[in-house]
Amino acid sequence: MTSKLWLQDYGYEAAKLGIQTSLDKLGLDHIDLYLLHQPYGDVAGAWKALEEAKAEGKLRSIGVSNMTPKLYRELTADFASVPAVDQVECDPFFQQKALREVLSENDVKLEAWYPLGHGDKSLLEDPVITTLTEKYGKNAGQIILRFEVQEGFIVLPKSTNPERIRGNIDIFDFALTDEEMASIRALDTGKVSHDPEAPGVGEMLLKNYKIHD
Numbered sequence: 008m009t010s011k012l013w014l015q016d017y018g019y020e021a022a023k024l025g026i027q028t029s030l031d032k033l034g035l036d037h038i039d040l041y042l043l044h045q046p047y048g049d050v051a052g053a054w055k056a057l058e059e060a061k062a063e064g065k066l067r068s069i070g071v072s073n074m075t076p077k078l079y080r081e082l083t084a085d086f087a088s089v090p091a092v093d094q095v096e097c098d099p100f101f102q103q104k105a106l107r108e109v110l111s112e113n114d115v116k117l118e119a120w121y122p123l124g125h126g127d128k129s130l131l132e133d134p135v136i137t138t139l140t141e142k143y144g145k146n147a148g149q150i151i152l153r154f155e156v157q158e159g160f161i162v163l164p165k166s167t168n169p170e171r172i173r174g175n176i177d178i179f180d181f182a183l184t185d186e187e188m189a190s191i192r193a194l195d196t197g198k199v200s201h202d203p204e205a206p207g208v209g210e211m212l213l214k215n216y217k218i219h220d
């Protein structure tokens with residue numbers, strides 16, 4: 008079970024209440040993984056509240072999300088403890104190579120949101136991927152997820168199709184070769200659809216997503 012703290016609940020006191028609200032809404036006495044959803048506002052205060060809730064056993068693991076290499080270095084510099092994960096946009100067209108170097112310094116795991124490119128057809132139908140679907144008898148999503156798992160990412164695929172949901176976990180009975188891994192690594196464009204450093208993103212999110220209203 009993962010849940011996240013939204014921007015309206017940032018700052019130490021607000022975050023303490025936000026964590027308790029998450030537990031109450033879920034009807035749980037602890038949450039396995041709890042993330043700071045966005046890298047804006049009083050991140051340090053919110054993180055301190057997460058650390059305390061972890062020490063109290065309310066949160067088993069705590070992490071961050073949407074932190075680029077720059078934001079990760081700036082915002083976590085004063086954290087007393089290292090995040091377990093940074094949950095960021097990541098797929099074969101955007102492999103987060105710079106961030107992975109930063110995270111690996113402290114063995115922080117990368118969790119990939121949009122691991123299937125949010126269903127991007129140009130990714131799912133890329134010839135590098137479709138050639139492998141034939142070889143392994145797997146669909147394009149399974150090939151991409153297998154690549155990501157072999158790269159060491161934690162993946163968060165979503166599907167509304169029961170057959171695909173079952174298939175998306177059925178990726179542990181084959182392994183891509185070193186050459187095949189290299190061919191998918193070569194698809195990286197370095198371009199991302201969501202840039203957390205773009206001016207005004209924090210303000211826009213706070214204005215448009217008011218979770219308590």
Ligand SMILES: NC(=O)c1ccc[n+]([C@@H]2O[C@H](COP(=O)([O-])OP(=O)(O)OC[C@H]3O[C@@H](n4cnc5c(N)ncnc54)[C@H](OP(=O)(O)O)[C@@H]3O)[C@@H](O)[C@H]2O)c1
Nearest residue numbers: 120121122123124125126148149163164165166167168171
């Ligand atoms: N931390 C953050 O700020 C953040 C931001 C955005 C998203 N997320 C999270 O990321 C997760 C994934 O997001 P997402 O669903 O938008 O992106 P996604 O998992 O990359 O893509 C989902 C799309 O891929 C299709 N799909 C699923 N399995 C497939 C397969 N095996 N072959 C072909 N197509 C397949 C789905 O269609 P069907 O439904 O028709 O199968 C759907 O259109 C969500 O849980 C979301 O909450 C987090």
